[in-house]
Amino acid sequence: MNKKEVNVTLKWVLKNLNPWMILCLFIFGVTSSFEGVLNGYILGYIPRLNVKDGNSLIAFYIAAVLSYLTVYVSLFLFSLLMQKAIQTLNEKIKGIYFRANFASSFNNPNLDSSEVLNNMTSISKQIEEKYFEPLLLLFQSLMTVISSTVVVLMTNPVLGLIYLALSFMSLLPSYMGKEKMKIKTDMWSHSNSNFLAITRDLFAGRFEITNFGVKKLFMQKFDHSLHDEEQRYYQLNAFQYVLQFISWLFAILITLTPIFIGLWMAKNNILGVTVSTILTLTLTADHVVGGFRQLTNFETQIQSTEGIRKISWTETKTDQKIAQPVADNKLVVENLSVKRGDREIFKNLSLSLNENDKMIITGPSGVGKSTLLNAIAGYIPIEMGDVKFGGHKLKYSDFVFISQNIWLFAGTIRENLSLLQNFTDEELVASLKKVGLYKELGSKALDFEIKEQGSNLSGGQAQRLAVARGLLRHKKIFLLDEITSSLDHQNADEVHRLIYQLPSIVIEVAHNFNKKIAQENNVKIFNLAQNTK
Ligand SMILES: Nc1ncnc2c1ncn2[C@@H]1O[C@H](COP(=O)(O)OP(=O)(O)OP(=O)(O)O)[C@@H](O)[C@H]1O
Numbered sequence: 001m002n003k004k005e006v007n008v009t010l011k012w013v014l015k016n017l018n019p020w021m022i023l024c025l026f027i028f029g030v031t032s033s034f035e036g037v038l039n040g041y042i043l044g045y046i047p048r049l050n051v052k053d054g055n056s057l058i059a060f061y062i063a064a065v066l067s068y069l070t071v072y073v074s075l076f077l078f079s080l081l082m083q084k085a086i087q088t089l090n091e092k093i094k095g096i097y098f099r100a101n102f103a104s105s106f107n108n109p110n111l112d113s114s115e116v117l118n119n120m121t122s123i124s125k126q127i128e129e130k131y132f133e134p135l136l137l138l139f140q141s142l143m144t145v146i147s148s149t150v151v152v153l154m155t156n157p158v159l160g161l162i163y164l165a166l167s168f169m170s171l172l173p174s175y176m177g178k179e180k181m182k183i184k185t186d187m188w189s190h191s192n193s194n195f196l197a198i199t200r201d202l203f204a205g206r207f208e209i210t211n212f213g214v215k216k217l218f219m220q221k222f223d224h225s226l227h228d229e230e231q232r233y234y235q236l237n238a239f240q241y242v243l244q245f246i247s248w249l250f251a252i253l254i255t256l257t258p259i260f261i262g263l264w265m266a267k268n269n270i271l272g273v274t275v276s277t278i279l280t281l282t283l284t285a286d287h288v289v290g291g292f293r294q295l296t297n298f299e300t301q302i303q304s305t306e307g308i309r310k311i312s313w314t315e316t317k318t319d320q321k322i323a324q325p326v327a328d329n330k331l332v333v334e335n336l337s338v339k340r341g342d343r344e345i346f347k348n349l350s351l352s353l354n355e356n357d358k359m360i361i362t363g364p365s366g367v368g369k370s371t372l373l374n375a376i377a378g379y380i381p382i383e384m385g386d387v388k389f390g391g392h393k394l395k396y397s398d399f400v401f402i403s404q405n406i407w408l409f410a411g412t413i414r415e416n417l418s419l420l421q422n423f424t425d426e427e428l429v430a431s432l433k434k435v436g437l438y439k440e441l442g443s444k445a446l447d448f449e450i451k452e453q454g455s456n457l458s459g460g461q462a463q464r465l466a467v468a469r470g471l472l473r474h475k476k477i478f479l480l481d482e483i484t485s486s487l488d489h490q491n492a493d494e495v496h497r498l499i500y501q502l503p504s505i506v507i508e509v510a511h512n513f514n515k516k517i518a519q520e521n522n523v524k525i526f527n528l529a530q531n532t533k
Pocket residue numbers: 340341343345363364365366367368369370371372511
């Protein structure tokens with residue numbers, strides 16, 4: 001077991017991006033940030049132009065076109081590069097997230113693929129929208145704030161400072177409403193998760209709700225929770241509009257007051273203020289505050305992802321080698337003790353199987369048959385004891401574990417058998433013949449297309465395919481968990497005759513089994529109930 005963790009931070013982002021990409025993002029981030037000051041600078045220049053001088057008008061026109069062109073080309077390239085960077089980072093994060101869940105699923109057998117997929121999509125989307133994008137845009141906003149501040153102060157330091165001070169007042173309403181906004185968001189989010197939980201529960205219990213005739217009561221519960229959720233959402237939005245309204249009122253003061261002060265200074269010839277100064281400051285000062293507002297917004301988004309950016313998992317060591325011959329092919333279970341939760345399922349349990357031995361583990365429901373098989377396989381933690389094969393600790397590569405749900409994926413029999421490893425067609429055909437599937441699947445058995453989750457194969461065919469996978473790899477141990485419980489007697493007997501003849505050790509967990517076939521094949525019967533009491 002190996003504990004691993006990836007913390008998605010600025011350092012991680014920089015490490016995973018190409019240095020050239022980072023350099024270009026930096027350059028275009030700086031040049032594109034002048035978008036904020038360009039309007040103010042160019043419009044503010046107009047009153048200073050000598051409109052009688054044609055040459056200076058042409059020069060002004062060319063300079064303005066080139067400036068806008070530089071800024072917009074930079075902005076375009078910055079946006080394009082940003083998307084490329086996000087693609088790279090998304091691929092990394094989704095890859096890590098999937099691998100983390102894949103590895104951790106060994107300790108969480110109930111983990112469902114749709115849950116992993118949903119989480120992977122929603123978490124990576126959140127990291128993309130609330131971390132990667134804001135992080136890349138944060139730099140650009142910072143540059144906008146710096147360049148606009150420089151232009152404002154250079155235009156006229158005193159009037160510039162008045163403009164900035166008043167502009168920053170526009171942040172007051174949202175700053176003051178921040179705490180209340182957070183409370184309202186939390187309330188809505190709490191109500192929303194309640195609503196989702198109730199919806200899931202109701203849907204899962206739709207048959208019981210109908211059978212017990214309690215539909216009306218549960219629909220009322222649903223409506224109540226839906227109303228609560230929508231009401232909280234309305235309150236959240238209404239509060240947002242209240243803040244917005246206060247901001248508008250502030251804006252009237254903030255926009256007109258510095259213009260009036262500027263005009264008054266111009267009238268009285270104070271500090272060389274002109275109409276040109278007022279124009280430049282009016283159009284530029286807003287970008288300082290706008291950039292600042294964006295900065296704080298990005299920072300809040302970045303902080304909100306702190307929890308989901310830490311991805312940790314436990315890596316279980318797997319070896320992908322084909323089973324190697326061992327000194328003696330004996331499987332020995334020594335003093336095995338297993339607890340599930342606080343409950344001791346069995347204690348000091350020992351078993352010994354020689355090469356090619358077959359054993360059925362039986363006993364009443366809930367006694368711990370599947371637990372024992374999973375503990376032997378190493379799929380669940382054990383309290384004490386050892387499981388050895390050929391004198392060494394049993395490894396994943398030593399055995400094939402087959403349960404009722406055979407893992408089959410959309411693809412050919414060839415792919416499902418070889419699992420994308422290199423095997424010749426002769427080897428694949430030989431394994432299919434051993435389980436009696438070759439003839440059954442027609443002349444082109446290897447090219448037979450299996451549908452998603454093997455929906456076009458019978459239960460028995462799927463079981464035999466799983467056995468063929470193990471035979472192909474010369475596995476010396478087959479661990480089988482209730483594999484025939486969903487098959488009819490004839491199919492179940494057929495599968496049993498096959499597995500009891502395998503040149504391997506077979507341990508099968510079975511509630512019910514055909515005693516005659518078991519006897520004919522010298523299968524040992526191990527009743528767990530008698531061995532745990
Ligand atoms: N995932 C789990 N987490 C906690 N306890 C579990 C879990 N699975 C099973 N158990 C407990 O372990 C006991 C043994 O379960 P197990 O599935 O091994 O029994 P079994 O003999 O295979 O039953 P059955 O024949 O009904 O499949 C159960 O009674 C249950 O209390």
